Amino acid sequence: MLVMEIYRSIQGEGSLMGVPTTFVRFFACNLRCSWCDTKYSWSVREGGSWETLSPATVAERVAALGARHVVLTGGEPTLQKELPQLATLLKAQGYHLTVETNATIFPALAVPLIDLWSLSPKLPSAGSGANYLRHPVIEQFLHSLEPEHQQWKFVVRDAHDEQALRSLLEAHPLFKERRLPIIVQPEGDAALSDYPAALAWLAERVRDPFWDQYNVRVLPQLHVLIWGRRRLV
16 A cells, blocks of 8 residues: 555544544545645655555554544545455454545445545536546445445535535435535635635525535634644644
8 A cells, every 4th residue: 555644633624523533644646636735645746755555554553543533545545455455454453434535436345344434526626627526436425325424525615616516416316315414614725814704605605595405514624723734734
């Protein structure tokens, strides 16, 4: 497995925000989001470096850090072919596992091994002229996961993003029918100069009656509020 870093911090995003967590960050991503905060995971040219580690070695390093919650992230962790083996080892040791993914790859063998899939399809601000949505893969996750094993996290930079998100939700009725957790958060670079204002703008958007049909919440990136764009936090 191509491992960039393993470190302990707190979960900064989603329903487990604030929970002490060990992060395993994998190298390589299949997207190139314009506002990505881990571009160093894309390539050597972007400053990336990694170790090639076996799942057993990754599990040993996770154990040394002590946190019960473990997040497998990237990059894009579903590119790692040994993800099911690592998940099996960590589950056997009693860890709660989250995978943070862009929801463009459906890793069938890993799906039942993960406690929480944090799924983050990308809206228009992620790529100028690029369409990073994979609707068939989104459907696979929607139909394969129980509600308690999924959260859908969307970075919303502007009104165009929010309208695209509405269209995505309407294209996949299970979001409404099953009241699946939907998290909207500001895009970090655009929000950093006035984070409260960025949160207030999102809060105003979700007051629209459209959102009454959905299980939506507005959340910040807690680690960005605490540490800014520092690495290993």
